[in-house]
Amino acid sequence: MPSDLVCPACERVYEAGPDEPWRCGCGHPLEFVDRPYPSGDPLPLSRLDTSAGLWTFFEFLPIEQHVTFHEGFTPMVEAGDWNARFKLEYVFPTGSFKDRGATTTLSRAVELGVERVIEDSSGNAGASIATYAARAGLEADIYVPADVKQSKLMTIQRADARPVCIDGSRQDVTDACIDAVESGDGWYASHAWNPAFYAGTMTFAFEVAAQCNWTIPDAVVLPVGHGTLFLGAYRGFRLLDEAGIVDGVPRLLGAQAAGHAPIVERVGGDPFGESDGESEIADGIEIATPARGDEILEAIDATGGDAIALGDDPIESALDRLHRDGFYVEPTSAVAPAALEQYRDAGVLADDEDVVVPLTGSGLKTL
Numbered sequence: 001m002p003s004d005l006v007c008p009a010c011e012r013v014y015e016a017g018p019d020e021p022w023r024c025g026c027g028h029p030l031e032f033v034d035r036p037y038p039s040g041d042p043l044p045l046s047r048l049d050t051s052a053g054l055w056t057f058f059e060f061l062p063i064e065q066h067v068t069f070h071e072g073f074t075p076m077v078e079a080g081d082w083n084a085r086f087k088l089e090y091v092f093p094t095g096s097f098k099d100r101g102a103t104t105t106l107s108r109a110v111e112l113g114v115e116r117v118i119e120d121s122s123g124n125a126g127a128s129i130a131t132y133a134a135r136a137g138l139e140a141d142i143y144v145p146a147d148v149k150q151s152k153l154m155t156i157q158r159a160d161a162r163p164v165c166i167d168g169s170r171q172d173v174t175d176a177c178i179d180a181v182e183s184g185d186g187w188y189a190s191h192a193w194n195p196a197f198y199a200g201t202m203t204f205a206f207e208v209a210a211q212c213n214w215t216i217p218d219a220v221v222l223p224v225g226h227g228t229l230f231l232g233a234y235r236g237f238r239l240l241d242e243a244g245i246v247d248g249v250p251r252l253l254g255a256q257a258a259g260h261a262p263i264v265e266r267v268g269g270d271p272f273g274e275s276d277g278e279s280e281i282a283d284g285i286e287i288a289t290p291a292r293g294d295e296i297l298e299a300i301d302a303t304g305g306d307a308i309a310l311g312d313d314p315i316e317s318a319l320d321r322l323h324r325d326g327f328y329v330e331p332t333s334a335v336a337p338a339a340l341e342q343y344r345d346a347g348v349l350a351d352d353e354d355v356v357v358p359l360t361g362s363g364l365k366t367l
Contacts, residue, residue: 003063090363099132100232219356237249
């Protein structure tokens with residue numbers, strides 16, 4: 001049976017079903033009632049059957065596998081002069097880490113008997129939800145900004161989803177999408193609100209731990225818009241720690257785009273990041289009000305982490321360097337590597353610390 005949902009704030013429980021709410025009546029995001037743990041000791045990576053991709057970790061997931069391309073177990077490679085390891089999240093089926101959440105979210109939709117899903121996105125999440133909805137045989141409406149990248153728009157259209165282009169800010173897109181959801185037009189497959197999406201993104205942590213022989217790095221530097229990968233990493237590492245599989249949780253260090261840095265503002269400003277002016281190129285994380293902002297701050301505090309904002313100059317410099325090193329990623333993917341340099345220069349990260357950085361989106365999506 002599909003897991004019911006619960007509000008962590010007021011403890012109200014909602015029965016699973018196609019008409020389940022997308023958030024609690026008190027306004028708080030919902031979570032799964034079920035929180036499964038694995039049993040026994042994990043196998044070493046050399047003996048782990050990873051042919052199911054991220055669904056290798058089904059024992060951790062409160063969702064049954066229904067919709068998948070066997071995505072996941074993305075490569076983690078030494079990054080040479082960067083003095084870090086990059087996890088290549090841009091090699092997913094749609095060229096974005098958002099496929100982690102799409103496979104679990106659409107699997108949840110199938111569990112519930114949903115017929116139509118609705119999502120709002122700057123592009124990557126929408127393309128991913130549209131693709132996995134096509135795999136599931138479900139209809140999909142994807143709300144996107146009117147100036148969405150053509151490559152992402154084409155991915156949505158070619159998957160036979162219906163793009164709904166909205167003029168205005170990214171928040172205007174979300175507002176229009178929520179109006180449609182509240183009108184009963186479909187089930188909200190939101191990468192920001194739906195707990196099924198975070199069940200998928202927490203597999204990032206499981207893979208990192210397995211690829212590190214069931215140890216953890218000292219720190220992980222991640223981009224933060226709505227924080228879907230940031231919070232997924234935190235949830236995953238914390239679950240591994242609670243299960244006794246790893247010892248501790250790495251520091252989580254966030255990276256936001258200047259002019260779109262609400263988390264940086266809430267942690268106390270930006271003492272060493274380059275945040276003069278507004279970033280124009282990191283469109284994937286231009287989020288003014290993250291749906292789970294309080295949770296992001298809790299994750300930063302709990303792990304001894306931090307968050308900084310970066311302007312276009314350091315992002316473009318990091319992007320050029322990534323491309324020269326053979327990592328063909330989109331501009332938003334360069335925010336975390338640019339932040340890595342800032343954190344090292346400021347002494348937040350020592351040169352000998354083990355650091356993992358995800359590269360989140362393919363450069364093929366910049367057209």
